[in-house]
Amino acid sequence: MSKALEGVRVLDFTHVQSGPTCTQLLAWFGADVIKVERPGAGDATRQQLQDIPDVDSLYFTMLNHNKRSITLDSKNAKGKEVLWRLVKECDVLVENFAPGALDRMGLTWEKIQEANPRMILASVKGFGPGRYQDCKVYENVAQCAGGSASTTGFRDDIPMVTGAQIGDSGTGLHLALGIVTALFHRTHSGVGQRVDCAMQDAVLNLCRVKLRDQQRLERGPLREYSQFGEGVPFGDAVPRAGNDSGGGQPGRILKCKGWEHDPNAYLYFITQGPVWEPICDIIGEPSWKTDPNYATPKARLPHLNEIFTRIEAWTMKHDKFEAMDILNKYDIPCGPILSMKEIAEDQSLRDSGTVVEVDHPTRGKYLTVGSPIKLSGSPVEVARSPLLGEHTDEILRSVLGYSDAEIAEIEGSGAVGQIQKLAAE
Ligand code: CAO
Numbered sequence: 001m002s003k004a005l006e007g008v009r010v011l012d013f014t015h016v017q018s019g020p021t022c023t024q025l026l027a028w029f030g031a032d033v034i035k036v037e038r039p040g041a042g043d044a045t046r047q048q049l050q051d052i053p054d055v056d057s058l059y060f061t062m063l064n065h066n067k068r069s070i071t072l073d074s075k076n077a078k079g080k081e082v083l084w085r086l087v088k089e090c091d092v093l094v095e096n097f098a099p100g101a102l103d104r105m106g107l108t109w110e111k112i113q114e115a116n117p118r119m120i121l122a123s124v125k126g127f128g129p130g131r132y133q134d135c136k137v138y139e140n141v142a143q144c145a146g147g148s149a150s151t152t153g154f155r156d157d158i159p160m161v162t163g164a165q166i167g168d169s170g171t172g173l174h175l176a177l178g179i180v181t182a183l184f185h186r187t188h189s190g191v192g193q194r195v196d197c198a199m200q201d202a203v204l205n206l207c208r209v210k211l212r213d214q215q216r217l218e219r220g221p222l223r224e225y226s227q228f229g230e231g232v233p234f235g236d237a238v239p240r241a242g243n244d245s246g247g248g249q250p251g252r253i254l255k256c257k258g259w260e261h262d263p264n265a266y267l268y269f270i271t272q273g274p275v276w277e278p279i280c281d282i283i284g285e286p287s288w289k290t291d292p293n294y295a296t297p298k299a300r301l302p303h304l305n306e307i308f309t310r311i312e313a314w315t316m317k318h319d320k321f322e323a324m325d326i327l328n329k330y331d332i333p334c335g336p337i338l339s340m341k342e343i344a345e346d347q348s349l350r351d352s353g354t355v356v357e358v359d360h361p362t363r364g365k366y367l368t369v370g371s372p373i374k375l376s377g378s379p380v381e382v383a384r385s386p387l388l389g390e391h392t393d394e395i396l397r398s399v400l401g402y403s404d405a406e407i408a409e410i411e412g413s414g415a416v417g418q419i420q421k422l423a424a425e
Contacts, residue, residue: 003030004378008183009399011036011090012067015043017139017165018124018199019096020063021172026092026179027066028371028380034086034395035064035386039071039417042388055362056385062368064385065358070396071389071417074105079415083107085400087115091192092179096124098136109194120182120192124171128198137199142167146203151210153240155227160240171202209247213238224250229302245270248297250304253337254312256320266337267320269311269327273297278330283314356382393419 008031012023020043027033037043045060073079083105087093093112095102102108102123112119126137127145135141140161143149148167153160164170178195186192204211213222217238221228225241228234245251251270258265271279276295280288288294293303300307315323320336327334338346344367349355356370361384371380396402396410411419 001377001379004375005029005031005180005183008032008092009090010034011086011093013093013095013097013102014124015096016045017059017063017168018171019094019175020045021169022122022124022175022179023067023094024063024065025172025176025371025373026094028382029375029378031092033067034090034391034399035067035069036072036074036083036086037069037388039073039389039414042069042071046388052363056360056387058366061358061360061363061366061385065368066381066383067386068391068395069386069389070392072392073415073417074107076413076415078410078413080106082396082400082410082415084115087112087119089399090116091118091183092120092122094122094175094179099125099134113192116192118186118190118192120179120186120195122175122179122182122195122197124175124197124199126199128196128201132200137167139165139167139199142171142199142203145200147207147210148203151207151238151240154242155232155240157240166206167199167203170206171197171199174202174205210238223298223301224248226304229304243268249273249333250297250300250307251333252304252308252311254308254315256315256323257318259316264337264339264342265320267315267323268335268337269308269315270333271300271307271311272333275330275332279311279332282326282330282332283311285310353380353382358382358384360384361387387420389417389420392416 005026008026010023010026010031010033012019012033012035014020014023014035023033023035035043043060043064045063046056048057049059050057072082074083087107109121112121125133126135126142127133132145143161143166144159146167149159149161152162175195175197178197182193182195214237216222217234217236221234224244225239226244227239243251243253249270249272251268253266254269256265256267277289280286292299294300294307318326324334324336343349344355346355353370353374354372356368357365358368359365368382370382393407396407396416402410407419410416
């Protein structure tokens, strides 16, 4: 079966997390992704958070599946020559260097277009044009500048970053969409274009509902926030809402049986309007079905603390999975708080290819997250990440057509470091 992006060749000049998540998606969908790395060092994440000495870290392996690796010093004259050959052979160049770094390598948009008018140049930067455009940015900076931190956590506590990598992986996802859109546009325009995605913008896009609430706040209190029921006045900016549901269906994280010793013995419980009656029956408050203080969603808003305290008295009698089974019979929206251990062991996630076991020549077997996007006509097979420079020789020969003598000259110049000839696996 052919892959959706078969025939697309990507010059992957990305590092750390945001860029690599984007090119990993393209590789999963069938693009030939050629990761260019500095000789001897490679992507800095190869050595970061190493759990096994001298073995590519899980940080690297889990972000760089299905790619090929070539080492190339882009500041060496011969290296530049090879790089320009790659620019001519590829459809997309993806990079997430610090602002200005690509230009300093001589790869300006004007020169790239001249060399290859069909090239799509896709970049991640921390900020778009404006006062912070020259800043270097990592995940948590983007979460803070994009509106996530100020709206995450509890009202009485400091701003909070989230474990979901919305700044890095979130931006990578946005960029991948920009790239496939530009590829589609190229099918009828015949020319490439730039695709820029700033991490601040991507986070803000994911925090869209909070900008909604900012404007609602100008017209009155946010009644679905617990703070409304508690009688705490609102300020002039959207507050942190703890674990309140974002939408019009109030929800909370509630303790379940075992919470005293298990940090994840909790359930997210949503008091969705249409299932209010079964909720009342299950928690043993049948009179709340008709009591005017509780019978309608609007009437319930000032009593959310009382209601959830009562529901929690019920959830604490059941473990989270038992509670799920009971509540699901009545279509009550709820979900267990799953630990990473539980997720790693979840059979359904394994069966669907979302959690995948991969074998690696120096690491052995490890778990990774497969593609969360499933294309029926282009299934993803997760292949291990490349070793540093593993495909240098292969790419110089088969993609760029260099001869033995030319390859010896390139190697002698130091542009690619020492080419390793790997034994067949
Ligand atoms: N050969 C030679 N030089 C190379 C090279 C290669 N193959 N690959 C990279 N380099 C050079 C770059 O040209 C740059 O040199 P100059 O500064 O002299 O121009 C240098 O390596 C360092 O690049 P950098 O500034 O991008 O790297 P850094 O580690 O200092 O910063 C980061 C990292 C992520 C903060 C920065 O790249 C950045 O802000 N990127 C954009 C935002 C982003 O993607 N952040 C997400 C990171 S994931 O949390």
